[in-house]
Amino acid sequence: MSLSIDEIQQLVEPARVHSSVYVDEELFQLEMERIWGRSWIYVGHESQVKNPGDYYTTSIGTYPVILIRDAKSKSLHVLHNRCGHRGAIVTQRQCGNAGVLRCPYHGWTYKTDGSIHAIPHVGGYKDTEFDKNDEEFSMKKLPRVEVYRGFVFACLSEDVEDLSDFLGEIADTIDNMCDRSPEGEVEVTGLNCHRFIHPCNWKFFLENLHDAMHPMCAHAGTSDAVRSYLSTMPEGTSPPPEAEIIDPFAGSYDFFDSMGVTGLDKGHGYMGGKKSIFSHYEMYPEYLEAMYSAYGKERTEEILSFNRHNACCYPSSTIRDGIQSIRVLRPVSVDSTIIESWTFRLKGAPEKLLQRTLRYSRLINSPGSMVGPDDLDCYYRIQESAKSKSIEWIDLQRYFGQDIKDDDKDTAPGTSDLAIRNQYKAWLNYMSREA
Ligand SMILES: [Fe+2]
Numbered sequence: 080m081s082l083s084i085d086e087i088q089q090l091v092e093p094a095r096v097h098s099s100v101y102v103d104e105e106l107f108q109l110e111m112e113r114i115w116g117r118s119w120i121y122v123g124h125e126s127q128v129k130n131p132g133d134y135y136t137t138s139i140g141t142y143p144v145i146l147i148r149d150a151k152s153k154s155l156h157v158l159h160n161r162c163g164h165r166g167a168i169v170t171q172r173q174c175g176n177a178g179v180l181r182c183p184y185h186g187w188t189y190k191t192d193g194s195i196h197a198i199p200h201v202g203g204y205k206d207t208e209f210d211k212n213d214e215e216f217s218m219k220k221l222p223r224v225e226v227y228r229g230f231v232f233a234c235l236s237e238d239v240e241d242l243s244d245f246l247g248e249i250a251d252t253i254d255n256m257c258d259r260s261p262e263g264e265v266e267v268t269g270l271n272c273h274r275f276i277h278p279c280n281w282k283f284f285l286e287n288l289h290d291a292m293h294p295m296c297a298h299a300g301t302s303d304a305v306r307s308y309l310s311t312m313p314e315g316t317s318p319p320p321e322a323e324i325i326d327p328f329a330g331s332y333d334f335f336d337s338m339g340v341t342g343l344d345k346g347h348g349y350m351g352g353k354k355s356i357f358s359h360y361e362m363y364p365e366y367l368e369a370m371y372s373a374y375g376k377e378r379t380e381e382i383l384s385f386n387r388h389n390a391c392c393y394p395s396s397t398i399r400d401g402i403q404s405i406r407v408l409r410p411v412s413v414d415s416t417i418i419e420s421w422t423f424r425l426k427g428a429p430e431k432l433l434q435r436t437l438r439y440s441r442l443i444n445s446p447g448s449m450v451g452p453d454d455l456d457c458y459y460r461i462q463e464s465a466k467s468k469s470i471e472w473i474d475l476q477r478y479f480g481q482d483i484k485d486d487d488k489d490t491a492p493g494t495s496d497l498a499i500r501n502q503y504k505a506w507l508n509y510m511s512r513e514a
Pocket of ligand 1: 287293294297298454
């Protein structure tokens, strides 16, 4: 690597960032090592691997990994999805159940804890330095795996703080999503998600989540059409359930400002708190009844008045507690990122809530949705522009210098660039550590 820490530090100023951070191949490789290789990355939910032998394949940065439930001990492992023999990816199936994992190249098989099960024609290794029990030849376990209320995080490096310290206040978002269930638990819906490639650097996606200046412009086509359609409905007619989801995307600048934005340590952040685009959603009486009987009225009101929008767990995921979804980032290359959108069922809640969660996902996050493609077009435009080097610096000055500082967090009006500046503070911290 030829980029020095001094050179890297010159790319980020307090209120602007150099466009090369979105297009430079060397920086991307360093990010995979220094950010994605050294922080807790969300890999999946334990309900995706409920039974012994269940597995799910994903990636951490550009490393293929597999989340698997041990067939014997039933504990969770995250393994490098590579054969200890010649390094081939062992399984490309998205998910499944297996007593042993078999590499399709030379047929080496592995137990669900990653250790070798059997090797064909093994006699050829006699009197060599090969040792079946040497971890070097196994599907290696990631050194750190922790679960927070069912959400599984792993780290490629041993040298990382405990997950709860890493999450800090962002854990409240996970807590709130779970607490919205009368049973205090969530589970993934189905075994898969909306997954598609975004033609942009992974950071452009994260920035958009806290960019409250764009919905009224980028999503105007959709929200204007919905409002126009609603205006044609005869008086007294109930609007279709899609309306409560689409309409807030046309919220005013004042609405988004009043929501507020918060920047936390380690690049985490969130919009809203008490108010978000979900806070006006219809409250179904049968759901309230289930919540009251589980938690009592006062605690239920406390849970349901917590409303964050797009809580960012930097760098790998973004959580919406109010609509029970999580979006997961999987960088592929400097200008290409897989984005997954997972939905969750609130255990013990009426089916209507799940239907709304799925409706939201189809309308907002699916590749054929009414809102996501607007963002996709914007990502493409800014990535292409960064690539052309037609703009050298990208401005982040909205409400700069006006943050309200508390002990461990900064807040500002919702349309501030605060959260993006905060992400770059973390980026700089990670990227300034060589080893
Ligand atoms: Fe958007």
